[in-house]
Amino acid sequence: MPSQEEIFEKVREALVDALGVDDDEVLSEATLQGDLDAESIDFLDIVFRLEKSFDIKIERGELFPEDILTDAEYVQEGKVNEAGIAKLKERMPFADLSKFEADPVVQNLGQQLTVQDMCRFVEHKLSTT
Amino acid sequence: MRWFWIDRFTQFVSSQRATAVKCVSLGEDHLHDHMPGFPIMPSSLVTEGLAQAGGLLVSEHYGFQELVVLGKISRTRFYGHVRPGQILTYRIETDTLRDDGAAVTATAHVEDKLHAEAQLFFARIGEANQVSNDRQLFHKRDLLHWLSLVGVFEVGVHPDGSRLRLADYPLVDCSRADSSREGPSNDKEIPCAGAS
Amino acid sequence: MRFWLLDRICSYEPNTELTATKNVSLTEEYLADHFPAFPVLPGVFMLEAATQAGAWLVRLSEDFAHSVIVLQEAKGVKFADFVTPGNTLRMCMKQTKREGNLVHMRFRGEVDGRSCVNGKLVLECSNLVEDETVADRSAENALIDQLMVDAFRTQAGILTRGIQTRDIETIEAGQVNVTK
Numbered sequence: 001m002p003s004q005e006e007i008f009e010k011v012r013e014a015l016v017d018a019l020g021v022d023d024d025e026v027l028s029e030a031t032l033q034g035d036l037d038a039e040s041i042d043f044l045d046i047v048f049r050l051e052k053s054f055d056i057k058i059e060r061g062e063l064f065p066e067d068i069l070t071d072a073e074y075v076q077e078g079k080v081n082e083a084g085i086a087k088l089k090e091r092m093p094f095a096d097l098s099k100f101e102a103d104p105v106v107q108n109l110g111q112q113l114t115v116q117d118m119c120r121f122v123e124h125k126l127s128t129t
Numbered sequence: 130m131r132w133f134w135i136d137r138f139t140q141f142v143s144s145q146r147a148t149a150v151k152c153v154s155l156g157e158d159h160l161h162d163h164m165p166g167f168p169i170m171p172s173s174l175v176t177e178g179l180a181q182a183g184g185l186l187v188s189e190h191y192g193f194q195e196l197v198v199l200g201k202i203s204r205t206r207f208y209g210h211v212r213p214g215q216i217l218t219y220r221i222e223t224d225t226l227r228d229d230g231a232a233v234t235a236t237a238h239v240e241d242k243l244h245a246e247a248q249l250f251f252a253r254i255g256e257a258n259q260v261s262n263d264r265q266l267f268h269k270r271d272l273l274h275w276l277s278l279v280g281v282f283e284v285g286v287h288p289d290g291s292r293l294r295l296a297d298y299p300l301v302d303c304s305r306a307d308s309s310r311e312g313p314s315n316d317k318e319i320p321c322a323g324a325s
Numbered sequence: 326m327r328f329w330l331l332d333r334i335c336s337y338e339p340n341t342e343l344t345a346t347k348n349v350s351l352t353e354e355y356l357a358d359h360f361p362a363f364p365v366l367p368g369v370f371m372l373e374a375a376t377q378a379g380a381w382l383v384r385l386s387e388d389f390a391h392s393v394i395v396l397q398e399a400k401g402v403k404f405a406d407f408v409t410p411g412n413t414l415r416m417c418m419k420q421t422k423r424e425g426n427l428v429h430m431r432f433r434g435e436v437d438g439r440s441c442v443n444g445k446l447v448l449e450c451s452n453l454v455e456d457e458t459v460a461d462r463s464a465e466n467a468l469i470d471q472l473m474v475d476a477f478r479t480q481a482g483i484l485t486r487g488i489q490t491r492d493i494e495t496i497e498a499g500q501v502n503v504t505k
Contacts, residue, residue, distance in 0.1 A: 173376060
């Protein structure tokens with residue numbers, strides 16, 4: 001199991017290559033969509049790079065559960081309901097969703113995802129495989 | 130200007146790699162504007178050549194059921210100028226091939242000199258936002274025409290070395306039994322003889 | 326076809342930004358091949374439009390000091406939506422950095438406010454006469470440089486012809502330097 005620093009370095013490399021940003025822009029608190037301008041096609045690119053770099057398999061929707069966010073069962077009037085939050089927590093044990101819970105507007109989830117969340121995601125993947 | 134930015138495949142190994150060539154000629158109109166008095170191959174069109182070679186390699190992986198579109202240029206870098214009379218060799222290696230998209234790494238050389246590097250990302254058209262599954266980019270016979278122009282079935286092989294066979298793809302309807310996949314064009318005009 | 330991927334330069338501010346438009350028409354031959362059943366502006370032509378717009382920003386900013394301005398690098402070029410015949414692609418360039426002969430820019434292409442492409446690029450500016458590997462041909466190369474610059478000055482006049490009154494005021498105020 002690589003150290004947290006090693007994970008961060010590899011995540012940084014993946015983000016630099018996928019998003020065309022500079023090394024020093026990838027801070028652990030930087031948000032992917034807000035600070036680093038990541039768009040939906042970038043997430044797939046990032047996933048491909050993480051898979052290679054860490055030799056892991058990341059299924060569709062695992063890093064970013066788009067399926068929940070587009071499911072009428074979990075989303076009402078643009079906000080994720082309680083059942084949806086529970087589902088997100090189950091699917092994203094690596095992410096800190098406390099901020100999102102306060103204002104669970106669908107778009108906020110992507111906006112709030114940080115580099116740190118990404119590192120935790122990888123840690124979580126490595127520890128469960 | 131037509132939109133054929135590789136002249137011919139010289140190697141095509143299913144799902145793995147491909148090599149294609151592009152001859153640069155003063156007969157191409159655009160070189161007279163790029164640049165006026167100093168004709169050089171535009172970097173954007175080198176990128177397109179890499180994307181066409183890579184896109185066909187990826188599309189073959191998906192069984193030529195559909196074409197992929199260039200969704201993202203992760204990075205591309207150029208070195209020096211390519212002049213008329215020179216031949217570009219494009220080399221493509223697949224990095225990741227998945228149901229929802231594919232990534233390839235590509236290079237362009239003139240003889241043994243590196244001219245370009247690229248990382249390209251392809252989206253499957255069924256996944257793209259504006260085009261629905263029933264709206265095709267190509268009719269089957271147009272795709273078949275392109276594949277034969279660039280020699281996919283002349284050099285194409287599976288990783289085990291066996292030849293790619295046209296009959297294994299839904300490009301021709303030899304039996305005429307399957308009409309469910311046919312687009313609006315009249316695919317029955319495609320001759321089957323000698324095609325594989 | 327001619328290799329003009331822009332129809333008009335709408336506005337610009339030296340060393341800072343430039344906006345230009347490209348009208349897409351079914352009369353353009355390559356649309357018959359890209360794609361036969363679904364004509365759309367090829368993604369790399371959006372990149373070429375950005376490259377040309379960026380090159381004009383450099384040329385207009387430095388009064389055609391370099392003859393050859395080419396794409397050296399592109400990063401994170403994302404194609405978000407299709408540009409179809411009848412559309413006007415509006416390409417907005419923002420210069421972020423200049424280091425010697427390398428100019429860094431961000432670009433965004435839109436159709437009626439709908440984002441179709443965005444990315445970053447680096448342009449490399451040079452003159453043939455500066456190439457020391459062919460110093461023995463420097464006199465000839467200086468002539469070719471001049472030929473190119475003359476052609477680009479003429480093209481710039483055509484592309485900036487429709488520039489708006491507001492911009493002409495800023496030109497007169499010395500902020501914008503149109504071809505001399």
